[in-house]
Amino acid sequence: MATYIGFLRAINLGAKRKFxxxxxxxxxxxxxxxDVETYINTGNVRFDTTLRSRAKIETALEKAFEAEAGFPVPTVVFTQKELVAIADDAASFGHGGKHYVSLLKDAPTAAGIKAVEAVGTADEVARVGGRxxxxxxxxxxxxAKLTNAAVEKHLGVATNRNLTVLSALAQRWC
Structure with a gap:
C-alpha cells in the first residue's frame, strides 16, 4: 500500500463545477x-492504494470523479516524495513575491519548457523542475501574464496551487 496525493483541476469554479x-x-x-483525506476545498486529496502506475491511478480517479460530479475533472497525482521535493525546491528560490506552482499531468518537453520560460519577464519567472x-x-x-493558462498552452494539463498550500500539504501528509 502506498500513499499518493491528487490535485483536482478546475473544480469549485462557478455554479456548474461544484465538487x-x-x-x-x-x-x-x-x-x-x-484512508482518504481532503484539505481545503480546492481539490487536494490524499489516499492509499495498491496501484503503482500513476497513469492508472489518475484514470481511475478521473472516471470516479466524473461519475460523482457529473463533469470531467482532470487530476494530477504525485507520490509523497515528489510533493516534498516540490516544496523543498521552492525554498531554494529565495523569492519575495507571490509563488505559485503549476503541477503538470505529464513530464514537460524541452521545447515546452523553453516556450513557457519565454513567457516570463523580469518580474515574472517560470522555473521548471520535473512535473x-x-x-x-x-x-x-x-x-500576471505567466499563469497556469500560459503553462497549459505550452506544457499540457496542469493545476495550480500557491506555495503556502503545497508546503502545508507536504508537512501534513508526508
Missing part, C-alpha cells in the same frame, strides 16, 4: 482507494 470535499472523498473511496512549474510573480497575481 464538495465530501463528494470527493466518496468518489475516491468508490474507486477503491482507502512542477514554479511561477515566481510580483505582488499582483491577477495581472
Amino acid at each position: 464538495p470535499k465530501a463528494a470527493i472523498v466518496a468518489a475516491v473511496e468508490k474507486a477503491g482507494f482507502t 512542477a512549474v514554479h511561477l515566481l510573480l510580483g505582488e499582483n497575481y491577477h495581472e
Whole structure:
C-alpha cells in the first residue's frame, strides 16, 4: 500500500463545477482507494492504494470523479516524495513575491519548457523542475501574464496551487 496525493483541476469554479470535499472523498473511496483525506476545498486529496502506475491511478480517479460530479475533472497525482521535493525546491528560490506552482499531468518537453520560460519577464519567472512549474510573480497575481493558462498552452494539463498550500500539504501528509 502506498500513499499518493491528487490535485483536482478546475473544480469549485462557478455554479456548474461544484465538487464538495465530501463528494470527493466518496468518489475516491468508490474507486477503491482507502484512508482518504481532503484539505481545503480546492481539490487536494490524499489516499492509499495498491496501484503503482500513476497513469492508472489518475484514470481511475478521473472516471470516479466524473461519475460523482457529473463533469470531467482532470487530476494530477504525485507520490509523497515528489510533493516534498516540490516544496523543498521552492525554498531554494529565495523569492519575495507571490509563488505559485503549476503541477503538470505529464513530464514537460524541452521545447515546452523553453516556450513557457519565454513567457516570463523580469518580474515574472517560470522555473521548471520535473512535473512542477514554479511561477515566481510580483505582488499582483491577477495581472500576471505567466499563469497556469500560459503553462497549459505550452506544457499540457496542469493545476495550480500557491506555495503556502503545497508546503502545508507536504508537512501534513508526508
